[in-house]
Amino acid sequence: MTEDLSRSTVTTQEQVIDEEKRREAERTFRAAPQLSKSPLHGLWALTNRDLVKWYKNPIQLVISLVQPVVWLGLFGSAFNLGNFVPKTEFEATFGATNYISYLGAGMLAFIILFTAAFSGMSVVWDRRFGFMNKALSTPVGRGSIVVGKIMQSTIRSLIQAAIVLVIAVVLSMDTTHFGVLTVGGSFVMLFLMSFGLSSLFVMLALRSSDWQTQMAIINLLNLPLLFASNAMLPVAIMPGWLQSVVRYNPVSYAVDGVRQMLLGSASITNYSVLAPLWVDFGVLVVFAALLSILGIILSWRLLTK
Amino acid sequence: MSQQAIVKVQGLTKVFGQLKAVDGVSFEVEEGEIFGFLGPNGAGKTTTINMLTTLLRASGGTATIDGLDIHKHPNEVRRTVGVVPQEYTADEDLTGIQNIILCADLYGLPRSNSKPHAVELLKLVGLEDAAERKVSTYSGGMRRRLELASGLINYPKLLFLDEPTLGLDVQTRTAVWDYIRMLKVEYKMTLFLTTHYLEEADSLCDRIAIIDHGHIVKIGTPGELKASIGGDVIVVGVAETGPDISADIKSIPLVKDVKKTDHEYRIKSEVGEESSIQIIDLVRSRGLHVTKISLTKPTLDEAYLELTGRSIRDEETNKMDMFKQRVTMMRARR
Numbered sequence: 001m002t003e004d005l006s007r008s009t010v011t012t013q014e015q016v017i018d019e020e021k022r023r024e025a026e027r028t029f030r031a032a033p034q035l036s037k038s039p040l041h042g043l044w045a046l047t048n049r050d051l052v053k054w055y056k057n058p059i060q061l062v063i064s065l066v067q068p069v070v071w072l073g074l075f076g077s078a079f080n081l082g083n084f085v086p087k088t089e090f091e092a093t094f095g096a097t098n099y100i101s102y103l104g105a106g107m108l109a110f111i112i113l114f115t116a117a118f119s120g121m122s123v124v125w126d127r128r129f130g131f132m133n134k135a136l137s138t139p140v141g142r143g144s145i146v147v148g149k150i151m152q153s154t155i156r157s158l159i160q161a162a163i164v165l166v167i168a169v170v171l172s173m174d175t176t177h178f179g180v181l182t183v184g185g186s187f188v189m190l191f192l193m194s195f196g197l198s199s200l201f202v203m204l205a206l207r208s209s210d211w212q213t214q215m216a217i218i219n220l221l222n223l224p225l226l227f228a229s230n231a232m233l234p235v236a237i238m239p240g241w242l243q244s245v246v247r248y249n250p251v252s253y254a255v256d257g258v259r260q261m262l263l264g265s266a267s268i269t270n271y272s273v274l275a276p277l278w279v280d281f282g283v284l285v286v287f288a289a290l291l292s293i294l295g296i297i298l299s300w301r302l303l304t305k
Numbered sequence: 306m307s308q309q310a311i312v313k314v315q316g317l318t319k320v321f322g323q324l325k326a327v328d329g330v331s332f333e334v335e336e337g338e339i340f341g342f343l344g345p346n347g348a349g350k351t352t353t354i355n356m357l358t359t360l361l362r363a364s365g366g367t368a369t370i371d372g373l374d375i376h377k378h379p380n381e382v383r384r385t386v387g388v389v390p391q392e393y394t395a396d397e398d399l400t401g402i403q404n405i406i407l408c409a410d411l412y413g414l415p416r417s418n419s420k421p422h423a424v425e426l427l428k429l430v431g432l433e434d435a436a437e438r439k440v441s442t443y444s445g446g447m448r449r450r451l452e453l454a455s456g457l458i459n460y461p462k463l464l465f466l467d468e469p470t471l472g473l474d475v476q477t478r479t480a481v482w483d484y485i486r487m488l489k490v491e492y493k494m495t496l497f498l499t500t501h502y503l504e505e506a507d508s509l510c511d512r513i514a515i516i517d518h519g520h521i522v523k524i525g526t527p528g529e530l531k532a533s534i535g536g537d538v539i540v541v542g543v544a545e546t547g548p549d550i551s552a553d554i555k556s557i558p559l560v561k562d563v564k565k566t567d568h569e570y571r572i573k574s575e576v577g578e579e580s581s582i583q584i585i586d587l588v589r590s591r592g593l594h595v596t597k598i599s600l601t602k603p604t605l606d607e608a609y610l611e612l613t614g615r616s617i618r619d620e621e622t623n624k625m626d627m628f629k630q631r632v633t634m635m636r637a638r639r
């Protein structure tokens with residue numbers, strides 16, 4: 001740090017513009033190339049910027065994994081709920097052979113929901129620290145700015161979900177139904193959920209440069225989206241009013257689809273299942289498509305004041 | 306004005322709620338000149354730049370940049386101009402070169418070109434040794450130069466600089482001025498800058514528009530603006546109270562105004578150097594003894610005071626501006 005400071009002072013003081021350097025720069029400068037007019041130019045650059053910042057700072061990844069791992073370890077392994085209920089009854093209600101398997105699928109949704117929630121925060125920081133204005137003064141598509149944010153959040157959350165899945169398996173999640181199709185299919189569903197939720201949170205942040213408001217929005221939406229879903233507990237044991245709320249929560253459909261594929265819930269009993277697999281899938285496709293399109297439309301209107 | 310105008314602005318207006326931040330400004334910027342917007346905080350400088358660089362939608366009026374209408378062809382305008390905003394915009398977690406290449410990608414510059422170009426620009430602003438360091442380790446002057454380099458990444462014909470030396474120490478400020486002059490001289494670039502430093506406008510700009518409360522008060526070269534307050538002030542001290550020769554002094558060519566106090570004549574002249582000799586001759590020829598003589602050139606400070614009715618240092622700012630400015634200045638000092 002001290003070294004950096006002294007170096008910067010030195011550079012500040014030797015301000016003479018080197019004649020040779022100037023000529024050299026001038027040569028490249030005159031050869032202005034054609035700028036790309038593709039509507040998607042810069043999209044990957046924007047996405048990659050956030051990803052680079054993320055993997056260069058692994059602490060962030062570790063912190064984001066703490067909560068799901070604690071849930072899995074504490075409620076999944078230590079107080080295995082399955083121990084308190086007769087086995088057949090447990091399987092019928094939960095559609096899983098043990099609670100950690102049930103919770104494992106829920107935790108995949110948990111980590112995706114929480115990562116998506118903070119995608120809006122990164123928009124707020126970009127506004128706050130001026131980067132947003134820089135991007136807006138370039139010809140990059142306004143939609144690309146939004147989609148880049150959604151994509152970086154989706155990619156991050158899928159990587160984190162994969163890590164959570166491995167941890168759940170290590171903590172004895174039931175893998176009898178695992179296969180290329182079921183795991184791949186689950187991640188397609190998680191992708192759709194992440195894309196939709198990230199769009200939602202990015203959209204809510206488009207106009208804001210105030211992180212307190214954004215925090216409040218995250219808190220307001222996150223816990224209800226998590227607890228008014230089947231991520232932790234089966235719908236069947238919830239009170240009637242909550243059951244109807246759960247049915248309007250897109251998170252429930254992702255969790256339901258993932259459980260049907262990873263745990264074969266549908267083959268254990270129909271009781272635990274929220275909807276047929278194709279319905280889960282359809283709901284998520286519509287959810288992701290609607291919210292991302294809405295996000296892009298809003299970005300055209302809201303990013304320029 | 307001339308056909309060479311690269312920026313043409315007619316009645317540009319921006320209203321925020323009740324506040325007319327920019328109230329029908331009209332001006333032209335000639336190709337190849339350094340044009341300055343001089344005004345106190347809150348005058349509407351940034352708002353004007355934001356409209357011209359398509360960050361803000363104008364509430365009224367029109368503007369073209371290099372013949373492109375800012376409302377009809379915003380993307381073409383963005384490709385044509387470079388922007389160095391008031392606040393620092395670089396990503397602190399990335400290195401200098403990563404920041405510039407990111408900018409190049411956002412402009413759609415081919416990678417084959419953007420990498421060597423980024424290196425050249427970093428050299429140009431003297432940051433080649435710091436290119437691989439995270440921006441969070443940069444000093445204020447280095448950050449400013451990095452912003453300057455990223456503003457140049459798309460080979461702009463016209464560069465907007467919003468308060469390019471805000472919060473910098475005097476030495477770094479003169480260095481930034483050098484870079485700006487070089488862009489004009491070497492690259493024949495047109496520069497549009499805003500400032501609330503009189504010295505900066507005076508030493509850097511070919512023409513200045515004084516802006517206050519969203520209105521352009523006066524446009525002209527620094528010399529014209531200074532001349533508009535009535536010229537140089539000559540003070541001639543005389544030894545004893547003799548006859549009042551004010552009327553005679555006034556008849557000397559170029560003299561515009563004469564005031565007499567007990568032992569002094571305060572004379573305003575368009576060209577002080579010429580008049581002062583004639584004045585001394587005249588005073589002596591009337592048998593008066595000259596005890597002292599002083600010649601003061603008008604400063605932009607005085608011109609500003611005369612045109613706006615207040616000194617530029619009585620700044621009125623709202624809280625958000627103050628906050629933003631403090632953040633920028635804090636980061637500049639690091």
Ligand SMILES: Nc1ncnc2c1ncn2[C@@H]1O[C@H](COP(=O)(O)OP(=O)(O)O)[C@@H](O)[C@H]1O
Nearest residue numbers: 321326344345346347348349350351352353623
């Ligand atoms: N987004 C905004 N909303 C409301 N008022 C604003 C906004 N941006 C600027 N203003 C107001 O417009 C006026 C001009 O601001 P600005 O152009 O930033 O001034 P300058 O750059 O000359 O200091 C100020 O009074 C400022 O408070």
Ligand SMILES: [Mg+2]
Nearest residue numbers: 350351391468
């Ligand atoms: Mg400003």
